[in-house]
Amino acid sequence: MSNRVAVVGVGQTKYAAKRQDVSIAGLLREAATRALDDAGMTWADIDAVVIGKAPDMFEGVMMPELYLADALGAVGKPMLRVHTAGSVGGSTGVMATHLVSSGAHKRVLVVCFEKQSESNATWALSIRLPFTGGSVTGAGGFFAPVIRAYMRRANAPDDIGIKVAVKDRLNALNNPYAHLKLPDISEEMVRESPMLWDPIRYLETCPSSDGACAIVLADEDSAKGTPNPPAWIHGTAVRSEPTMGAGRDVVNPHAGRDCAKDVYAQAGITDPRRDIDCAEIYVPFSWYEPMWMENLGFAAEGEGWKMVDDGSTSFTGDMPINPSGGVLSSNPIGASGMCRFAEAALQVRGMAGDHQVDGARTALGHAYGGGAQFFAMWIVGSEPR
């Protein structure tokens, strides 16, 4: 990147099944106002606004960026909307970073959201397509076969997904913004929860959440005067691949491996498990944690599940994954990727509160979307690079 860029503000709403106390616009303003407060800025300080969300079909609000321009103080300023399915929270952060690194703008407000209580995401994702013969019920119907293929390929014990489900819900207890709070969570509770899309159980899936997440990005000069420590962006990358490609590996997608390789090279990371202190990655179904451990190069192929099994990815492990509780604890779809990016920033700013990983200096934010075909990542650090 040409110019240095920092995250100087983060704002999140409380994630919940139903935020019927606010409209969509009110929800976004709640996150945006908190991010501006964190950055010590007002609406007037912002040069451009970038928003991201999942398909318009979810809430049925077409082109929400137009409707939200006034609520987000964007009247008379550039406003853009990004869409890359579930990875949108990540790619929106990346596109906004480019606006600052390129020198186009100095201070950019980025807001991502979903109001699932006003939508029906499962059915919006279950349309009968004229070119496929199968009936897929929701995202779980698509990803369950991929998980089954991973289990067979890696010879993984069948309780790995259960362990991730417990670990992330325990982490969520330390995050005041997390949606699901299950203080009694146990492996037994997860195992006995209903099987939805075999091999995915109810408690191995993410909840449906309302929520918004905002960040303020600043160039080096603008970051100097901010009240809280900045998170410096060391690298950003986005990759995509076709959903239907012969020879495509949907279990360990090439686009994800390439995206990681690119972002590590920018950030000077040669051994991700050693060089990265913690990661917030997109795990909507528990088994995706070990799968992404391999895709991201934290573990060799076929060995990601061992990092779960031996506790390496737990809050006190050597490679804490999703200390916030992750997507398994809060899933405002369009915002879920931005939550990962924002939580990674909070960690290296030392502002993650009760889920702060001790001494976190370098963190990874990760998101994926579509049929595991869109990837977005960033590496943030306590010091500029």
Place this chain on the structure above:
Amino acid sequence: MSADVVDEAVPPVTVIECPTRLDFSYTPGVAQSRFLRALERGEITGQRCPKCKKVYVPPRGACSMCGVATEEELVLSGKGTITTFCTTQIPSPGLVPPYVTAWIRLDGSDITSMFLIQECDPAEVRLGMRVEAVWVEEADRKADLGNISYFRPIDEPDAEYETYKDYV
């Protein structure tokens, strides 16, 4: 005209139902038209990439990995191997749970397609299981993938894992 100061809270209006219905049209284009016309005849066709030599079903007119046009067309047998699957336990329109959706590598192709598996206890479905297409009655066939009702098991030994492990 009278004006009041907005100083009193009112009970919030939390939800207003806004039903929306959308009916979409779809133009399949050149490559899929060939595929759909073959389905009308009761045939499943694929097309081979001249570069990577992999066979696409349904053909898309181009290899999405190599970015080159596919020209050679093949007729497949309609038999295949289950490379992975999901048993869904929640209701879906027209389907009673549990039902199985499988990713099937049709013999002679290099990509999987998703189909329902029926005429079989869901608990019996397994990786490597050999299956075949079940077609709707000839008189009811249209230029539509719906001509294949579902796949069902056939009396053949399961495929070896090595033969299908790369097809997910």
